[in-house]
Amino acid sequence: MSRLFKVCSKEEVPAGTAYSYQVNNVVVAVFNIEGQYYAINDACPHAGASLSAGYLDGCVVSCPLHAWRFDVRDGTWVDNPCIATDAYPVTIQDGDLFIEFKEPQPE
Numbered sequence: 009m010s011r012l013f014k015v016c017s018k019e020e021v022p023a024g025t026a027y028s029y030q031v032n033n034v035v036v037a038v039f040n041i042e043g044q045y046y047a048i049n050d051a052c053p054h055a056g057a058s059l060s061a062g063y064l065d066g067c068v069v070s071c072p073l074h075a076w077r078f079d080v081r082d083g084t085w086v087d088n089p090c091i092a093t094d095a096y097p098v099t100i101q102d103g104d105l106f107i108e109f110k111e112p113q114p115e
């Protein structure tokens with residue numbers, strides 16, 4: 009089961025930029041790559057730096073602290089694809105961006 013949460017309007021994230029937003033108690037980095045929107049967890053899994061403040065090269069963001077590189081399309085750590093940060097599907101409704109969170113499953 010999953011739920012949609014509104015993040016911001018499309019205009020808040022121009023092409024080639026990224027911004028962070030708190031959504032459902034998670035800080036999410038939203039990227040606009042040539043008009044396509046992607047969202048991953050903003051906290052770098054290495055030491056917590058803000059990935060939205062990183063350097064963007066195509067679909068890859070480099071962490072501003074130690075340059076770990078993540079594919080913003082699916083959160084994969086480019087240098088070790090066995091590891092990924094959380095990625096969230098983005099949808100657009102009436103000019104606003106929404107992201108989808110999966111509900112935690114009971115153990």
Ligand code: FES
Binds near residue numbers: 052054071073075076
């Ligand atoms: S905090 Fe991101 S690479 Fe170290």
